[in-house]
Amino acid sequence: MAEKILEVRDLVKHYPVTRGVVFKKTIGQVRAVDGVSFDLHRGETLGVVGESGCGKSTLSRVLMSLEPPTGGQVLYKGRNVATLKGGELRRLRRQIQLVMQDPYTSLNPRMTVGDLVGEPFEIHTEVAPRGSRRRRVQELLDLVGLNPEHINRYPHQFSGGQRQRIGIARALALRPEIIVCDEPVSALDVSIQAQVMNLLEQLQRDLGLSYVFIAHDLSVVRHLSDRVAVMYLGKIAEIGTEEEIYERPTHPYTQALLSAVPVPDPTSRSQKAIIRLTGDVPSPANPPSGCRFRTRCWKAQDVCAREEPALVQRRGTDHPSACHFAEVREIVATHEA
Numbered sequence: 001m002a003e004k005i006l007e008v009r010d011l012v013k014h015y016p017v018t019r020g021v022v023f024k025k026t027i028g029q030v031r032a033v034d035g036v037s038f039d040l041h042r043g044e045t046l047g048v049v050g051e052s053g054c055g056k057s058t059l060s061r062v063l064m065s066l067e068p069p070t071g072g073q074v075l076y077k078g079r080n081v082a083t084l085k086g087g088e089l090r091r092l093r094r095q096i097q098l099v100m101q102d103p104y105t106s107l108n109p110r111m112t113v114g115d116l117v118g119e120p121f122e123i124h125t126e127v128a129p130r131g132s133r134r135r136r137v138q139e140l141l142d143l144v145g146l147n148p149e150h151i152n153r154y155p156h157q158f159s160g161g162q163r164q165r166i167g168i169a170r171a172l173a174l175r176p177e178i179i180v181c182d183e184p185v186s187a188l189d190v191s192i193q194a195q196v197m198n199l200l201e202q203l204q205r206d207l208g209l210s211y212v213f214i215a216h217d218l219s220v221v222r223h224l225s226d227r228v229a230v231m232y233l234g235k236i237a238e239i240g241t242e243e244e245i246y247e248r249p250t251h252p253y254t255q256a257l258l259s260a261v262p263v264p265d266p267t268s269r270s271q272k273a274i275i276r277l278t279g280d281v282p283s284p285a286n287p288p289s290g291c292r293f294r295t296r297c298w299k300a301q302d303v304c305a306r307e308e309p310a311l312v313q314r315r316g317t318d319h320p321s322a323c324h325f326a327e328v329r330e331i332v333a334t335h336e337a
């Protein structure tokens with residue numbers, strides 16, 4: 001197994017809920033991320049999947065050290081990133097980069113593509129000395145499949161897919177080891193999604209990158225992911241290899257998500273295998289007691305309200321799942337996006 005490049009240990013991020021305008025009073029906590037642990041190995045892709053609001057973007061911001069965690073740790077090559085200072089912190093910021101969902105809102109419309117892609121060099125001058133920057137930016141544009149001659153154009157002169165390529169070039173500028181991709185293709189047309197996914201896959205192969213790849217749909221991450229973590233209300237419901245999660249899911253939530261993945265031929269799936277996820281996701285400010293999924297789970301028993309299920313491997317299963325009654329259930333064939 002390759003080196004552990006990132007270790008996430010019981011990570012917690014709560015946001016205070018306040019009332020009042022002048023005298024703000026904290027009346028509760030939004031438990032956006034509530035005890036998440038996983039490893040990321042060099043060169044691997046960990047898919048992180050869950051419905052909107054389950055804490056994926058919060059997780060990405062804490063991984064990037066853009067926000068401090070409320071609890072727990074992120075270890076980069078065995079070192080707690082919260083303890084890094086000065087030059088070490090700067091080096092860490094080089095090594096972990098973020099690609100966000102909406103390239104248009106994350107790119108300054110008044111900057112040229114050359115300025116946008118080269119901006120990281122202003123802070124990390126050691127990566128590209130001033131005289132070599134233009135050439136380096138053109139190399140990056142070429143690397144992501146953009147025309148290097150378009151270096152003086154503005155973001156609005158590019159299509160959505162091309163703008164995401166600009167975002168990727170910018171993330172690559174400092175030659176990072178890890179890229180956190182927060183729903184990088186969610187805002188793109190389906191036909192463009194595959195092109196951007198292929199580019200990310202090729203860049204990973206060529207540059208040896210490690211990815212944390214966030215999506216709200218299991219079908220998006222399947223092809224790219226070595227392992228997948230399924231999140232629900234700030235916690236990991238189930239984590240395993242691509243095969244374990246898609247072929248032998250054991251958590252009722254994962255099973256429901258997979259059952260909801262569209263298949264090209266609706267007659268090919270038996271009715272009894274279809275699990276419909278009903279009801280809304282509860283508020284992370286007031287999560288259900290015990291198992292957080294119990295208000296939407298068709299298997300829920302009394303114990304589920306009393307005891308929180310640990311994320312452990314149970315008898316008859318081959319990977320960790322946070323369900324008291326984790327068991328493999330046959331899921332009808334799903335297809336890849």
Ligand SMILES: Nc1ncnc2c1ncn2[C@@H]1O[C@H](COP(=O)(O)OP(=O)(O)O)[C@@H](O)[C@H]1O
Pocket residue numbers: 015016030031032050051052053054055056057058059284
């Ligand atoms: N800065 C913040 N202050 C307060 N609540 C927040 C903040 N950021 C996110 N949240 C809340 O945390 C929860 C998780 O949000 P988010 O991480 O954006 O989820 P996702 O990316 O999975 O959609 C949501 O309930 C959201 O409203």
Ligand code: SF4
Pocket residue numbers: 251252253291292293294295297298299300301304309322323324325326
């Ligand atoms: S612990 Fe209970 S409520 Fe939670 S997923 Fe398992 S069966 Fe459902």
Ligand SMILES: [Mg+2]
Pocket residue numbers: 056057058182
């Ligand atoms: Mg998000």
